[in-house]
Amino acid sequence: MRSLEATKSSAAAWRFHVEDTWWRRHQMALTPFILLAPAAIVFSIFVIWPIFSSISLSLHDWDGIKPPRFVGLDNYRELAGDHVFWTAIRNNVAWLVCFMLAPVFGLAVALFLNQNVIGIRFVKSMFFFPFVISQVVVGLVFSWFLNAQFGLLTTILASFHLPPLALLEDEHLATFAVIAAGLWPQSAYCMILYLTGLTAMNPEVIEAARMDGAKGWDLLWNIVLPQLRPATFIAIVVSVVGALRSFDLVAIMTLGGPYNSSSVLAYYMYEQTFLSFRYGYGAAIATVLFFLMDIYIAFFLWRMLKAERA
């Protein structure tokens, strides 16, 4: 605050000498735009414009080299009959549904850890660990954990005299094995959100409910959860975004295989663009993903702006 006082007094000393320049008269109106300009420019060039460019590209046939050729809705018509595309959509839905477990796991762990005992801070950081490390590392760790020849899962099964389970090579199970890997860091994230929510909760309300005889599930469901609603909201939003964006783990663990059975829109789009050189088709897949995500963006914006007005 001392520096603030110094600034003020030095400013006060010269304010009467300042001429009534054009800038001084207009600075109130101009300043927000000057401050906003750099962010707005880079954001427009690298985030906003590419969205429209991709949507327009999805109406073209392009191999990345020759000039793009306009084909109307052909790419979308082809998508409708592309069974890998539908597999990817189904897998994205599976990601979405399974990722709703992350807030549940996160809440469970948060309730387990919300105690004041020695070393609990350390335990909390340990539980948060998976979220801090890169998904590439998570993917490597899990693909190795699940390796059918020598993975720990096989070792555990063998100790019960069970045959090995080749999860990542199984057409029906590969997606779920990848999702399991994704749930690990995602649950850690949700746990932190809930721990913060639990700490910030009004203890008097809980005590009052206890006085009235509420306890256990009843207390959790009727008193605690409603107070945790902001944490739940954020946990669901980030889990939805995480599920729809899932790319890293698929790329590391299965490359969308076996036979494209574990592909998701984000990965299939990448594959079509850079491995099959079908830029227009890839853009069409990205556009579908974008519109799916838009539903959630609209919901989030609506809620956020509503909360602001209230």
Add this chain to the structure above:
Amino acid sequence: MFPTPIQKAGATTRMLYYIALPVSVVFWLLPLFAVALTSLRSIEDLNRGNFWGWPTKIEFVTNYTAVFTQSPMGQFILNSVIITLPAVAGALALSCMAGYALAKYPFAGNTFVFSVFIAGNFVPFQILMIPVRSLMIDVIPIYDTYWALIIFHIAFQTGFCTLFMRNFIKQLPDALIESGRLEGLGELTIFWHIILPLVRPAIAALAVLVFTFIWNDYFWSLVLVQSDDVRPVTAGLQSLKGMWLASWQLISAGSIVAALPPVAVFFLMQKHFISGLTLGATKG
């Protein structure tokens, strides 16, 4: 407090809780312990099939030296540093300015611009992939240089950071700015000398958070660069997996090395990290 403090529970429950805590940590981090242990194994151990038992010989020095001498891992780490630090600084600078403009100036279109920043931040970034890559190959020739990743990360993270900054600055009292104006301070002076010192906690929280986001990015490392000279550690690690094939002790050691910087940052600045991540988890 919910659940009931364990101190009020019976002796047995308390005992069980104290046992359950460390056991649950071990289970939760089991895959990581396995990797850490494997990074210490000798190649003979792996050939003999000793993947999960205790290593017969601790080869810490051999394996970790091999990671740096037999692969460009050192270069990858350096690349990640060269890309991440300026990108974090850039995103923070732009979002402090934009966040202040959006929080304290009620100009026409304010809400619209703010909504665009929020929305852009949730966009699935695959939809940006082809145009951004083409732009960096054809128009601004920075494809396959550090700049490609630095500039893209600045642009993309600016959305999230602006949302965060705007909400943080919104809570600062308007009286601070008004008194500055009454003193005859210029608008930019107010921003520089009054607002910026007050947003330091938000800057710290964002810096830590965005550092991990950018360091851990894999997708753009794959799309915007291709040579080992500029490739960050995430994409580098994946490319080494192909080179090392079954040398799991090296892959594990490499993974640990790649994961260390964000982990170190997290442990050193845990308070800031969590306050950044949980913004909005208690209200709104």
